[in-house]
Amino acid sequence: MPPVGCPKLSIRRARDREDGPRQQRTPSIQLPRIGLRKRHPCQILREQPRIGLGLAMNRCNRLGDGRALFQPAAFGRQILRKFSQPQQSRMHARAPLLYDAARFIVVQALRIALVLASVLTPGRMLRAQEDEALQSRLRTLAAAAELLQSKLPAFACHETFISQQLQRGKVKRQVTAAGELRVEPGKDGKLDENFQTSELNGRPSSDFPRVPMFVEGGFQNALQLFLPSDQKCFNFRLAGNRMEFASRPDAPEEPCGRRTGITGFALFDASGTLTHIESHTEGESAARRNIVPYAALDLSPVELGGAVYLLTTHVIAERPLDKITLRWEANYTACRLYEVTVKIRTPTPAQDDSGK
Secondary structure, three states: OOOOOOOOOOOOHHHHHOOOOOOOOOOOOOOOOOOOOOOOOHHHHOOOOOOOOOOOHHHHOOOOOOOOOOHHHHHHHHHHHHHHOOHHHHHHHHOHHHHHHHHHHHHHHHHHHHHHHHHHOOOOHHHHHHHHHHHHHHHHHHHHHHHHHHHHOOOEEEEEEEEEEEEEEEEEEEEEEEEEEEEOOOOOOEEEEEEEEEEEOOOEEOOOOOOOOOOOOOOOOOOHOHHHHHHOOOEEEEEEOOOEEOOOOOOOOHHHHHHHOOOEEEEEEEOEEEEEEEEOHHHHHHHHHHHOOOEEEEEEEEEEEEEEEEEEEEEEEEEEEEEEEEEEEEEEEEEEEEOOOOOOOOOOOOOOOOOO
């Protein structure tokens, strides 16, 4: 059987390409033909102006050309878009700059208002609580002052004092004494204080001491500035257990004429009981009213006759005079009701001398 083979194919080249080098043709790209023709105006898609919920009609929406009017999907989307678009977006579409500016101002104003409210509200609440605490303390002090002025019975205390004359911080003269201080309410409502000496400079004595400065009124004047009639003469400020006070410059002359030029503070214990008062009075006001410019008092509740009164237990007073300073310090202990004891003895018959 003869072998099976593939027939040989011979490709003949042109004669002009057999001898010379191969020449490459320049590549070329064939583009499809594009025909340009004028379109009808109804075929040009334009964004129609929107007014409320109405639909804009053009010449393409006639019955003869129903491309836009009778396309259910496009027509439905257009209706849904109009109903679902909120008024805010329509306003933004018509006047975006004005709307953004207004929205920015409103949001910023709300933010500022909220920040101010969060900052000021706790401050107002705190001030309201402080004002209520201050008014409560003033009411308590007013009641104590009225009780001391109107219902204080006659009482007596043991008093020890030291009176000094200081010059440049050095003691130039000093007198010490002890005795009994009797306090009795007068007919005019004031407290009369009477000191009976029992000891002078460490020796028994009944003479009234001659001292650089003698101070009285530590019981009567201790709480006078807290009387209801006098509270309106001062500005008070409470911070914890410390109350500061100062004379009001705009206070009326009557009854605040005798309460001018005064500043000081009062201290309270944990239970709210007054324990300490310090006051400073301007020199001219102190000289006009004959009071000490500086006074510091310690107070303590004392029971007298079944009632509790705030009585002075310790007093420090100072008065500067030119180059010297007069200083007074006194302590009051064993305060009790003042009692007068009258002893009536059995009468003794007199001897009759007429028979002699």
